[in-house]
Amino acid sequence: MSIFCACSGSGIQGNTGITPNALIYKNTKALILVQRVADDGTANVINESDFVNGVLPQSFIDGKLSHSDASKRWFLIKDFDTISPERADPITEQIGNSNNRIIDLGVRSFQGVKLKQNESEIRNYERLSCLELGAFEIDRCGSIRGYGQSGATVFKPAPVANSTFYAREINGTEGVSAQIQIQFEYKKTLTDGDFITIPSNAITDTDGYLLDDAQSLQNMLVVISNISTTGFTATLTVEAGNFNKSIKGLGWLTSDFALFNNTDASAVVITSATETGVGTGVYTFVIPSQDSTDNLTLSGAVTGDAFVKTPYELQNVSFDIP
Amino acid sequence: MGYIKIEGVEFAKNAGTHHTLTEFKRLHAWLKEPEKAYKSLGGTISKPKAKKGSEDKG
Numbered sequence: 001m002s003i004f005c006a007c008s009g010s011g012i013q014g015n016t017g018i019t020p021n022a023l024i025y026k027n028t029k030a031l032i033l034v035q036r037v038a039d040d041g042t043a044n045v046i047n048e049s050d051f052v053n054g055v056l057p058q059s060f061i062d063g064k065l066s067h068s069d070a071s072k073r074w075f076l077i078k079d080f081d082t083i084s085p086e087r088a089d090p091i092t093e094q095i096g097n098s099n100n101r102i103i104d105l106g107v108r109s110f111q112g113v114k115l116k117q118n119e120s121e122i123r124n125y126e127r128l129s130c131l132e133l134g135a136f137e138i139d140r141c142g143s144i145r146g147y148g149q150s151g152a153t154v155f156k157p158a159p160v161a162n163s164t165f166y167a168r169e170i171n172g173t174e175g176v177s178a179q180i181q182i183q184f185e186y187k188k189t190l191t192d193g194d195f196i197t198i199p200s201n202a203i204t205d206t207d208g209y210l211l212d213d214a215q216s217l218q219n220m221l222v223v224i225s226n227i228s229t230t231g232f233t234a235t236l237t238v239e240a241g242n243f244n245k246s247i248k249g250l251g252w253l254t255s256d257f258a259l260f261n262n263t264d265a266s267a268v269v270i271t272s273a274t275e276t277g278v279g280t281g282v283y284t285f286v287i288p289s290q291d292s293t294d295n296l297t298l299s300g301a302v303t304g305d306a307f308v309k310t311p312y313e314l315q316n317v318s319f320d321i322p
Numbered sequence: 323m324g325y326i327k328i329e330g331v332e333f334a335k336n337a338g339t340h341h342t343l344t345e346f347k348r349l350h351a352w353l354k355e356p357e358k359a360y361k362s363l364g365g366t367i368s369k370p371k372a373k374k375g376s377e378d379k380g
Binding site for chain 1: 323325331332333334336337340341345346349350352
């Protein structure tokens, strides 16, 4: 942070000429939240080398959205309707001749509202609130705004201040739709001049991909039953806050699942997983014979770093062979 | 890991090597042609031994 005077000499002066075609970031319509540093210590950033012929490929974005390591995953929140990104007035002091001298920046905050959303989303936002987050903002053109000096080779998410991320449900009324409101504050180390933008025409070959077609993962919950040495039954439901009227997990194939024998520390090749009836979300698994008392874990299959069955993360479930 | 679709269901390509034919048939009772599926998944069906003295002696 530099409170207007540079923290270190860069040799660059405060020249005020205007570049006519400079990109102007528009109003924010979506957010990508990400853990700033992954559990393995790597920073979650976009590097120049991630671009192919000057474009950030869709495969790169999809890989981030469905990353099997949640600490490296992009959590996309789309369809904001009302945004209030604000920088509070600077903090000043009056001494000597009573001029208001600026001694610190005001807080930069973000507040956005999503209309007609299911309140079960709040649970996931609460889970995110415990992380050290960064945010990429996406404007109505599909450009991504992040953190970095102009000319930098690394594009970082803007740092979110810890314990400031918060989401709440606002009930609908006769005149207003139900809403989910999300708010957070950026770290005070971020000055407004630190923002930098990847233009929309450098993000996939599809216009507005992040705003329209890109999908964030949903939680797919699993209940295991009828366990034997050669199989079990798994009931899949989407986490959507519907008590006793669950939304079923449909259309999963054998190759979408992975099974691990924790006792033997070895992967188990699933022979077949068959949905017991179209639209039931109940799958009969056949597996090579396992030993009694072995402990198994069912999870979503992963190719490379990403889940095979998108946009879902099958919640890992462990069970014992009787 | 490879998979083969048989009668609308994905099977692990080498699933036949992990089950006996009897077990495979029991666990996939809905298959119309379980022997054919078992063989295409790498399973081996041993031929029944010819009975002694059953050959034509001309």
